[in-house]
Amino acid sequence: MDDHARMMEKVTRVGDLYDFYGVLLTERQRQMVELSYLDDWSLAEIASHFDVSRQAVHDSLHRAVQQLETFEASLHLLESHRRQREQVQRLTVAWQQVEGAVPEAVREELRACITALAKEFQMEAG
Template sequence: MLEKTMRMNALFDFYHPLLTEKQRDYLQLYYYDDYSLGEISEHFDVSRQAVYDNIRRSEEVLEAYEAKLQLDERYHRRQELYQQLRREAGATASAYFFSIIDELERTEE
């Protein structure tokens, strides 16, 4: 479950602007704030089943966006390449070289 939560949080970070307000609210409460389905249903005065269905559909939407746009996959690949650059440069690279890598990594945040 932790792995799925981490994945949904990552996809949410990339694609939340593309979701409806309700989808954003439900996913935010469920994955970030660790609300239960019952707590979310009480908060929005809807059935627990309605919350469950909305979250599942929203997860599918996030996965569909990732399948098409691959923002999360590309992000992780860039992180791997930054680490590879650091390893390959070793002690021979200048401080300026490492500052460029640091700046690239900051642009990812």
């Protein structure tokens, strides 16, 4: 994996962790994580915004990401969400294979349930 792909993977992971645990960070940490990982500001831009050194921003971001990882290691919300999403994907594929064989009265109820689950996980239902 090249450096760009590793960086994109890290940005994605931090964004996902932030979605679950960002509320547990301090306001300043939240702002710095948002500016760095979500808005793609440089360390220098963030440092200027907060009137601190680039090193201070780097250290704050590092601590914030460590905290997010610690929360995930304890609570496993992100991993649980990913497993549930995979199960919904498998269910959707299986449904597409058997939908025609299910009686119409049951089909509509199952289709509605699968569609609701897929929507909850922001996926396309079949």
